[in-house]
Amino acid sequence: MNGLKITICALLLAAAGACNRTQGPAVEVEDAEEPHNMLYGINADDYRTETGEVGSGETLGKILNGFGVSALAVDRLDKASKEVFPLRNIRAGHKYTAFIHEDSLYAPHLDYLAYEISVTDYVVFGFHDDSVSVRKDAKAYTLRRTKKSAVINSSLWGAIMEQQLPYALAAELEDIYQWTVDFFGIQKGDDFTVIYDERFIDDTVSVGIGRIWGAKFSQGGKEYYAIPFRQGGKIQYWEADGASLRKQMLKAPLKYSRISSKFSYARKHPIYKVYRPHTGVDYAAPKGTPVHAVADGTVTFKGWGGGGGNTLKIKHAGNLMTGYLHLSGYAKGIVKGSRVSQGQLIGYVGSTGASTGPHLDYRVWKNGTPIDPLKIPSEPAEPIARENRALFEFVRDRITAELNGEVSPEEQITQLDSLVLPATVQTPDKQ
The missing domain is CATH 2.70.70.10 (Glucose Permease (Domain IIA))
Structure with missing residues (x-):
């Protein structure tokens, strides 16, 4: 009797297995892995790549001919690229990468050539049977929030160079403080602290800066804060008391002199x-x-x-x-x-x-x-409006706290477009 039960169970299991087979294998299929070696938006794992540098007097046509691209295909590319990136804009010293596949007879074929316009921007030329394509894009970058301070020994630009800070900081600070700080009257011992986003490619190569999140410039013993805030649909910089850093007249009509x-x-x-x-x-x-x-x-x-x-x-x-x-x-x-x-x-x-x-x-x-x-006494532009005062002070207090010390990431101001006052902060109408 026990043997009969075992036989029946075996038959039932076999039948169940047969049913399962008619519906597909009863196994879990792992999701296909995302390609992890992406270059210029192309899965480099599918190709053999070669890198090079445009030589003096070298044209893109000459480079492409070296990879077996016909003169007819180069002519098609020249016409297709006029509105995106004209081929005549190729410059000596710039890097390019070729993406090559081999057919069943192991003959090499160029599918793509990526040309670096700048540290961040690039263009990809594609060759697909009898057609061509042109795609202009930029490398993905990450933002790293940074706070730096420096004491000035000679000039603002000199301090930026001595501390190996991004050169763009000097221009940005001059633009922000051009109505307030006398950059021709800077003396040794003046100093500044600035919070900014720095852009990085591959987390190692710095490619410029993003928003200035706040600054403090000390000149002749007086401190000038720069607090970003949106009013009237535009983000501008304001003094700690809510007065605009923008004045009726610039301090000087030119820079770098x-x-x-x-x-x-x-x-x-x-x-x-x-x-x-x-x-x-x-x-x-x-x-x-x-x-x-x-x-x-x-x-x-x-x-x-x-x-x-x-x-x-x-x-x-x-x-x-x-x-x-x-x-x-x-x-x-x-x-x-x-x-x-x-x-x-x-x-x-x-x-x-x-x-x-x-x-x-x-x-x-x-x-x-x-x-x-x-x-020249210069009157400031319109100050922070009364209805924006509480929200401005909320932003100011967190920016100045970060400039003068350390704050947790949760306390940092990271956007200025849809700020909401915490319930614990009272507006003037509620006080």
Whole structure:
């Protein structure tokens, strides 16, 4: 009887197995693994790759011919790539990678050639039987939040280089503080702290910076904070008290220069050798250095100014007028009557007129009377609105805490577009 039970059970199991076989194997199938060797968006495991560098005078056609691509295919590629990346833009010294497969007879065929336009950007040329393709893309990067501090020994740029910080930081800090910090008056011992996102490819190669999340600049014992906050649909930087860092007038009309002569009513003229008023500030800078309007206004004079050489004068609100002398040339579109915006390119440093070398003579008049450009009181732009005050202070407190110490990742401000006040923070209307 026991043997009969065993036989019946065996038959039932066999039948169940047969049923299972009609429905497919009763086994778990693992998901296919994602390709792990992706280069320029291509699975490199499927190819033999060769890397090279564009030689001096070498064309893409010559490189492709070396991989067996016909002249007809190169011509097709030239036409297909005109709107994406013209082949004539290939430059010597840039890296390329060829993706080659071998057919059943082991003959090599080029499927793709990736050309690096820059450290981050690349273009992939594809060859598919009788057709070609062109794809422009950028390498994926990661952001690394970084806080750095530096003491200035000579200049902001010098401190950036000494600390081996990204060069872009100097330009960003100058843009943020251009209305507030006198970069021509920086002294040894001034310092700064800045929080920023740095971009990395493959977690090792730095390819620039992202947002500046906050900064503190100490000049002459005074601290200037820069707090990012969105108001009026635009992210700008604000002082700790909510005043805008943006002012009515820029501190200076150009960058990367030095003051060679200050405002004076008794300066010995370098050419005429007599004492006479110099009611402006001279900024020594290389010929061609861009000159920018210090405030919104209207061009009232463009032309030859005698000893001042090529000159521009711009009228601004508040009965202010600025002058830019010894220019080598004017920006495109600048004519008498032109409306210009603060920071707009208006001309280039030169040495025209009575000048011993390239420099910009920058002048300011108030109600027709010359005033020292280095001592102009400048009103700030619109401050933080009352309805935004509580949210701004929430952001400010966390940014300043991070600048002055360490905060947990949960306390860091990592976005500025959809901030919500914690329930524990009271708004002015609820106090």
